[in-house]
Amino acid sequence: MSDLRPIGPPKSREFDDLYFSADDGLAESKFVFLDGNNLPENWRNAERFVICETGFGTGLNFLSAWKLFEETTEPHQSLDFISFEKYPLQGEEIGMYLQPWREFFGDRLQQLLAHYPFGIPGFHRVVLNERVTLTLIIDDVNVAIPKLIADVDAWFLDGFKPATNPDMWSDTVIENMARLSRKGTRLATFTAAGKVRRNLIAAGFSIEKVTGFGRKRDMMIGCFTGDEA
Template sequence: MNDQTGTLDWNADGVPISLQFEDPYFSLQDGLAETRHVFLGGNDIPARFEPGFHIAELGFGTGLNLLTAWAAWRESGVKGALRFTSFEAYPLDPAQMSTAHQAFPELGSLADELMGALGERGVQTHDLDFTLITGDARVALPAWRSKADAWFLDGFSPAKNPELWEPALMQAVGAHTKLNGTFATYTAAGHVRRALGAAGFEVARVKGFGRKRHMSIGRQRA
């Protein structure tokens, strides 16, 4: 993975802040609770889990979303491996990810397992099939040959990282979603919701996490 030393700062609570995008990697209030509310709840997970379920994600970051979904998969008792694909242009150094994981002690053993198995392209274990696709998602996603059951759209703020929310990329998200597949994202920005609607999703604005009044969810109708 690329060495991102010098691209992060840490606040007093141990939350990593991207210096490039001037945005935190997860909620300043409670990153784990945010992930559960936005990405699991927004995609009706774990209720929808079934063998072969495939989550795709824009923005791997610290790996918190993966850890949270993996923990939910294990708790669900569904057989086989959770499939999880993440697109990330600026992968963090493993040491930085490990430092970030210290904020979530209840995920500690799983985080240790992830970091022990994590390679340049992901992880393959008995219950996790994780692929990390590095580089510009605007190039990588259209070339991807799979479709997801659920999307975690977790790039930095659309105002600060507009490239990861462009209409063409949202079209690619829609094209790589199974019929009746879903997405969830913390943002309720109007242009993002319109782009996802144009990509075939039935989009809804619902209650956000913490101080964020709204977030967006959707189901693929095309």
């Protein structure tokens, strides 16, 4: 793969959106999803920490979380990362788009690609090492999330923008987020769309609008309280 040159983030024509920031995808991933969920503080005392993401895409958020987890936790702690993806990229595409951060991620990118399930629908549980497990769910999130059983500690909401990809922000997704959360479960997302905010609040999340990454004016972070509006 060393002959493949970085070509910027992939863009979805169907959803008219980029997979991550063209300015700096890695910095965006940290700013929105890791800092937005107060990581690493939030997993400091967890034996097992569960992150659930909507929209695996290139796996950039997963790799960022995996690296930070290993750098900031003790050997007895483990990370369970769950992610949904209806339109999986090919492993070779992921390698190409994440090429700029290959060194930064060390051998994690190669490990991910070695186990990456090529588009076969269903739940794929990938044990990357004794501390880190990825459950990649190749399906429409609306079909798969009602089947999920998990105790989620943090949500990464990373569909394409709600205006063009409403399925990723549906009532089904948000109702199931509430089902899978406990009091104190956090969420972060790049969007500040009013409809998403109202639906999250109605499902029992307290939501804060905060400054967004780069040129984005704002984004949302939140916490599950269980107090339905």
